[in-house]
Structures are given as C-alpha cells and as structure tokens.
Amino acid sequence: MEINPAVTFVHERSVMHAKRPKVLIVGAGLGGLALGMILEKSDTPYEIFERAPEVKPLGSAISLTSTSAPLFKQLGLWDELLSLSKELDAIQVVTHPGLETAFIIPAVENAAKRYGAEARLLPRPILYDLMLRQIPKERIHLGKKILSTQQGGNSVLIRCTDRSEYEGDILVGADGAYSAVRQNLYAQLKMDNKLPASDALPLPFTNVCLVGQTRPLTLEEFPDLAKAKSQFKNILSKDKPYAWITFTTEQSSICYLCIQFLDSESSKDNDAFKNSEWGPEAAQAMCNEVKDFPIVSGGEKQLTLGDLFNWSSKDLISKVMLEEKIFKTWGHCRTVLMGDGGEGGNSAFHDAITLANYIHALPDHPIAEEIEDAFKLYKKERISWVEDAFSASQAFRNMVDAGAKATITRFMLKKMPKWVGGIIERKILSNRPQIYFLPRDETPVIMPPAPQASLHLKRPESKKKPQLQEEKIQTPEAVVAADDAEQIPQPV
Incomplete structure (x- = not known):
C-alpha cells in the first residue's frame, strides 16, 4: 500500500x-x-x-x-x-541529612468551592x-x-x-x-x-527517575497511612544530586519516586539507552544506589527507600528518563x-x-x-x-x-x-x-x-x-x- x-x-x-x-x-x-x-x-x-x-x-x-x-x-x-x-494534603519539603522540615507548600484553600474540585x-x-x-x-x-x-x-x-x-x-x-x-x-x-x-536538536537529558509502588501496608509499618489526606513528603539532599518523594494512597500503599539530577559526566552513563524506559536490571542498579536514603513515615522507626523496595514487586519498579x-x-x-x-x-x-x-x-x-x-x-x-x-x-x-x-x-x-x-x-x-x-x-x-x-x-x-x-x-x-x-x- x-x-x-x-x-x-x-x-x-x-x-x-x-x-x-x-x-x-x-x-x-x-x-x-x-x-x-x-x-x-x-x-x-x-x-x-x-x-x-x-x-x-x-x-x-x-x-x-x-x-x-x-x-x-x-x-x-x-x-x-x-x-x-x-485528597492531597500540603507538600512537606524536608532536607537531608537531618530530615528537618525546610518549608511547607500549603494545599489550595477551599479548592472545591473556588475551582470545582480539590x-x-x-x-x-x-x-x-x-x-x-x-x-x-x-x-x-x-x-x-x-x-x-x-x-x-x-x-x-x-x-x-x-x-x-x-x-x-x-x-x-x-x-x-x-x-x-x-x-x-x-x-x-x-x-x-x-x-x-x-x-x-537532541532532547535535553538532565535527570532519571526511579518509580514504583509498595504492596498495601499496615499502620504499624507506615503510620502516616492513618491520615485522611494523602501525605506528600519531598526530601531534598544537601550533598547528593538526588531528591526523593513519597505519597500515601487510598489503597494503603506508598507510591515513590527518586530523581537523580545528571551533570555532563553522569549523563553519559545513562545516555546509551535513548528511550523512555530501561530493563529491570537498570532499575535494580539504581535501587542499590539509593536504598539507604531515609524517608519520613510518621513513626519513630527510621525507614529508608530500601524498605519501600522490599515491600514492592521488583518487576513493577521502573527507571524512566525525564526530558522536557x-x-x-x-x-x-x-x-x-x-x-x-x-x-x-x-x-x-x-x-x-x-x-x-x-x-x-x-x-x-x-x-x-x-x-x-x-x-x-x-x-x-x-x-x-x-x-x-x-x-x-x-x-x-x-x-x-x-x-x-x-x-x-x-x-x-x-x-x-x-x-x-x-x-x-x-x-x-x-x-x-x-x-x-x-x-x-x-x-x-x-x-x-x-x-x-x-x-x-x-x-x-x-x-x-x-x-x-x-x-x-x-x-x-x-x-x-x-x-x-x-x-x-x-x-x-
């Protein structure tokens, strides 16, 4: 034809x-x-x-x-x-090390009345x-x-x-x-x-992102799940080119993503695969790199991204490129x-x-x-x-x-x-x-x-x-x- x-x-x-x-x-x-x-x-x-x-x-x-x-x-x-x-709660921005709250981006007030939905x-x-x-x-x-x-x-x-x-x-x-x-x-x-x-011109290739979701968790495992609104915790590293975010869901799971910001050298390491996804081996390699990064769960026990990875199905964790x-x-x-x-x-x-x-x-x-x-x-x-x-x-x-x-x-x-x-x-x-x-x-x-x-x-x-x-x-x-x-x- x-x-x-x-x-x-x-x-x-x-x-x-x-x-x-x-x-x-x-x-x-x-x-x-x-x-x-x-x-x-x-x-x-x-x-x-x-x-x-x-x-x-x-x-x-x-x-x-x-x-x-x-x-x-x-x-x-x-x-x-x-x-x-x-419903999404305020965004809590936390710095690491120390896990101190840097500032809070409040949720939109009266969003349903003002704009039709929260x-x-x-x-x-x-x-x-x-x-x-x-x-x-x-x-x-x-x-x-x-x-x-x-x-x-x-x-x-x-x-x-x-x-x-x-x-x-x-x-x-x-x-x-x-x-x-x-x-x-x-x-x-x-x-x-x-x-x-x-x-x-080629697409700017400045960061990669690890994304995934855990199985349903208990309140003992992740206390913030008890809160009615979704808890959005954005953790910024003071000494590493990373930021990582966690969200609580209606299904009692934790969604997460970890962003690596690339410079001219690290970009070359990730540049070989020009597509929107890698295989599971690449995702696992990034998991190993960031598994010790701490997260905020609302409880006294200190959790890390590695805990979230252990609570997730490995074939549902993926590494993606973010180009804009x-x-x-x-x-x-x-x-x-x-x-x-x-x-x-x-x-x-x-x-x-x-x-x-x-x-x-x-x-x-x-x-x-x-x-x-x-x-x-x-x-x-x-x-x-x-x-x-x-x-x-x-x-x-x-x-x-x-x-x-x-x-x-x-x-x-x-x-x-x-x-x-x-x-x-x-x-x-x-x-x-x-x-x-x-x-x-x-x-x-x-x-x-x-x-x-x-x-x-x-x-x-x-x-x-x-x-x-x-x-x-x-x-x-x-x-x-x-x-x-x-x-x-x-x-x-």
Whole structure:
C-alpha cells in the first residue's frame, strides 16, 4: 500500500456518503487513552497502537488538580475516581541529612468551592486501569512498534515492525519523548527543509527517575497511612544530586519516586539507552544506589527507600528518563503530536480535550488542508498553557536540585507573599478545559475558568464545501471577541 502525497482526489462533499475521519493514535499512555476515551463518546472512529506487548501497572502516583476534574465529570467517571483517590494534603519539603522540615507548600484553600474540585492523588496504575476500561478491547492493538509513517493528500499510513499496515485520515503521536511518530514526521520535514532548527536538536537529558509502588501496608509499618489526606513528603539532599518523594494512597500503599539530577559526566552513563524506559536490571542498579536514603513515615522507626523496595514487586519498579522540551512543530499535513502523560497527566489530558474538540468539529470527508488548519488552532489554544506548565516544571526542578540556584529558589518560595502565590494559583487553576460536544460540567465555582476557544466550536453541515472557515471552526481570538458581550472571565 502506497500513498502519493502529490495526488489529491477532488471530491464534492454534497454527493458523498457521510464519513467521519478515522484517527490512528500511536501510544497507549495516559494521553493516548484520554483521547480514545473522548472519541469513544463521539462518532469519530479511532484505533490505538501500543508498542508494548502487554500492559504492565508501572509508575508512581498521579496528582490530578481541579484542571482535570471537568474531563472525568463529563465522562461520568468522577465518583469512581473519588473512591480510588485521596485528597492531597500540603507538600512537606524536608532536607537531608537531618530530615528537618525546610518549608511547607500549603494545599489550595477551599479548592472545591473556588475551582470545582480539590487535588486528588492516586497510583498511576489505578488511574490507567480506570481509563483502559473505558475503551473497547478491539480498539487497542498491543505489540505494534511503528516502523514508518507516510502521509499524503488523501490518507495517512503506518507500518509496524510485524509487517502490519493501517490506514486512516489522522495520525496522532502520543508515544512519548522519543516518539516514533515525531521522528518520522521530523525526518520528512527536515528533508523538505521545513523543520525549525531547534526541533532538530537532541532532547535535553538532565535527570532519571526511579518509580514504583509498595504492596498495601499496615499502620504499624507506615503510620502516616492513618491520615485522611494523602501525605506528600519531598526530601531534598544537601550533598547528593538526588531528591526523593513519597505519597500515601487510598489503597494503603506508598507510591515513590527518586530523581537523580545528571551533570555532563553522569549523563553519559545513562545516555546509551535513548528511550523512555530501561530493563529491570537498570532499575535494580539504581535501587542499590539509593536504598539507604531515609524517608519520613510518621513513626519513630527510621525507614529508608530500601524498605519501600522490599515491600514492592521488583518487576513493577521502573527507571524512566525525564526530558522536557517545547517543540515548535506540533503537526503537519495529517499528523499531529500531543503529550503522552508521563508522570504528570494533567497537561496531557488538556491536550486530549482540545485536540478531540477540533477533530470532532471537522466536516465529513475532511481534506488535508482542513485537518492541518485544525491542528494549527489546537496548537494556538494550547501553546501558552504548555509554556506555563514548562516554566512551573523548571521551577520545581530548581527547587529540588542541588546548588546555589536551588537554595535561592527555596528561599524565594519561603518568603513569597501570600497574594503573589494567589495570583499564580488562580492563573494555573483557571485552565479547566471541557469537551464541547458533551454535556458541560456545571459545578458551581467562585473562580470561573479561562476562556476556551474550542468550547464554542460547531461541526459544519456535511453538505458544505470542503473549507475550514471561521464560522465553522473559529480561531481562539474570534471566539473570545465574540463572547466579550457575554463577559467571559479572562485568566488572571
């Protein structure tokens, strides 16, 4: 099967049988599953392709803020999510050696009344299972490692290493930092001299992370489990390039992660495997390196990360790379990229909501230009929020890292006036996107959400000519301007 990008059939939509664009999603991480869950509620056909031959419950904890609550409420999953999670308490930042409290980052006050929901914490495998159950099994294809992709004016094609091929209208890369979809797309753009120079640079590789979760523990083993809210303890080393974090869960387990900050030399030791995961031997080697690091359990007995490792199934402890970069190229022709979820999740969920809105608003039998225009609007709506999330992530890294920059960052956090923190909080938590084609989440809130262009989309009538016009899929600026009369609140 071949695709000739130079050939585009001219079709008259008014005489064609209505056909929705088929979406091929590469990557069954949180981002890919979120997009699948949303499309499952629409009339848009889709399939998900995952390189792993089986689904393994890997990962640590996920903190879902009020910015993701509307998604789960609209999908009818909020009550179940509440039963599986704990409300997140204040973040206690502790220094080592000494295990002295450096400062406390308080939880958002009255979050449910102000923003619609409090932050919830649950194990990543538990959330993954909840999401996976919303998608029919026949929609997910495991063991499908992408070999190549090809796109043209009429369709997009993916080829897998097992020699299978799949054709669709839209290709979504939600397969991680070293995305096969991104690599294929960028290689083609580079050949055509259309790839920005910054996108061709290697990903910054600055830290690795060990993640896992224990079996259910008793209160004698870990006294902090008795507390109603999830205990978030972030331990910073004064003399080692590490930070480690523990969380208590509704399932009485302890989720944990240990971050190693790499310099130019240590980066070389970890650079040989350019992928998002290593084998169990690499995880075990890192466990041996950090097993004596102390943790805070709420009891008198001094525990270490090694105790958590002993309480965990060894094949469910994993070592992952954490890379962060904002790419300029988000999509081209029929291919688009989105977040895979990583250990965070909220940003990937927002990508999924926004992208699903613009895909759903496409006409029947969309041509490549219409699809590409929709991708541009998707990026335009998301880019400022992604940049803000990137800055927040960098600030967190500066806080937990070693050296003068970390010391200054922690000092500024401790001395930050409450009103400044309030401004930052309102800006972050105003980003509460919703799916435009499902019933709205009408939870009463004190602080309304920021304007969302894709919330005001409307699918064109199927007999219209193939054209993406403002009255069909409007730009964010047009939507905001049109809604000024309705006094939609602006983000703080």
